[in-house]
Amino acid sequence: MKIAVVAPSCSLNPKVAAAVQEIADKRGDCELVIHPQCFLKDGHFAGPDSARLAALREVLSDESVGAVWCARGGYGSNRVAPELSADLPPAARGKIVMGFSDAGFLLGGLYNAGVEVAWGPMLSDIVRTGGEAAIHRALDWIVRRDPASLETGIQEPAMAFNLTVLSAMLGTPLEPDFTGIDLLIEDVAEQLYRIDRAMFHVSSSENVRRVARIRLGRVAGIVPNDPEFAIDEVAIFEEWCARSGIPYGGRADIGHDVDNKVVPFPVRRS
């Protein structure tokens, strides 16, 4: 399977690209084609919006490409995802697109447009200790839908999002219909008061209130609060779920770490 790598948010370190290329080459079950757009730099972004959009369109239009894999997160896929999803190349609907964190904006938009998408590790995860396992987990799902890559607690249909990304997606064209969805949420590098505020926002949404349940992934690298916030992320999720009548389904095995599992979204017939 030919897997195209693009960077819808921030640019990819060439050493990271080389390390993952080597892993893919050794596997022998896929051809990893890292688009040169991944190495562009335009301030915060992997090239201007026009270049990121063009690279996404190019690989999604390519009949020889079986999957599109996001190089990394950061910030910026929301700047191109609405335009991409509103005018999608027909060939996109035969592919799977994988990413997480900021790439959730892209997953949301493509899901709404009827593309098969999955939350899962990205190339940048190779830099974590033991990161090779995350790369194989992603490729095992992309290439052969290996059930061992999956988050074990998911009840189909499921979706996964970063909390801060989910909060910023509500009310935009990227917001999926959450009716009956098992919604897995994680976050990274935020203060607990921000987690609390985002959960107030997310759990107030009438759309989110139609989920089957919310499950809490890992909240990594919490930035200290002064004064101490007093309750932890579990209590925050339990409280806002209780207040809004959303079933809280306990912990989920996703997060900004090497153990981050794959969560395939259902395919929406658009």
Added chain:
Amino acid sequence: MKIAVVAPSCSLNPKVAAAVQEIADKRGDCELVIHPQCFLKDGHFAGPDSARLAALREVLSDESVGAVWCARGGYGSNRVAPELSADLPPAARGKIVMGFSDAGFLLGGLYNAGVEVAWGPMLSDIVRTGGEAAIHRALDWIVRRDPASLETGIQEPAMAFNLTVLSAMLGTPLEPDFTGIDLLIEDVAEQLYRIDRAMFHVSSSENVRRVARIRLGRVAGIVPNDPEFAIDEVAIFEEWCARSGIPYGGRADIGHDVDNKVVPFPVRRS
């Protein structure tokens, strides 16, 4: 005029309270009554939600109170504003409520419930260099609706919000109807990528797209981005306004500083 001070978010330093009490006493045109709830501490908050809600209800129910002034921001008024606004004491509708920053959640909920609210300085502004001017500006508006306190560019009807608060308010019961509103937006202590993400979110809202125009207050204490974000807050606002068809009305004289002006919201007949 009797002015009741409560703390819907974080607790007030007693020295700050004393300094502002002294200013008010010297003016002779108002009686400042600082509710003991302001000094409660419960982790991040000025007492538990129940205490903050009870203090707000108490002063809003008190026929002898002419105005309710928020002690300070921080985070937390969203945890009590929906319940307060859903079951408002009838006496609340004869008062004015002033605050800004996190208190914007409260302003939104009370506005929706038909209370007269205004964006304006809070007690905590006394600690800024020259902060006494901000305190007088707030009291001049509260006590005698002094036009000198007003943001000079506002076209009625106007509203003002912190960008991050506004973003977290969309889709909640605290979100006002923005149709025809001159919407002033400021922010503080965020990275530019967060400002950009929040403006993507806010400008995607169909409700926000019905504003008369958006005007940009000061964005203070921008946290450095690595890499540099490449465009500044003015370019961010101009771009998202252009993308979403919202007229951009230039700069506004509000922000987390001593020059922060008063922006009275229209009174909604609910």
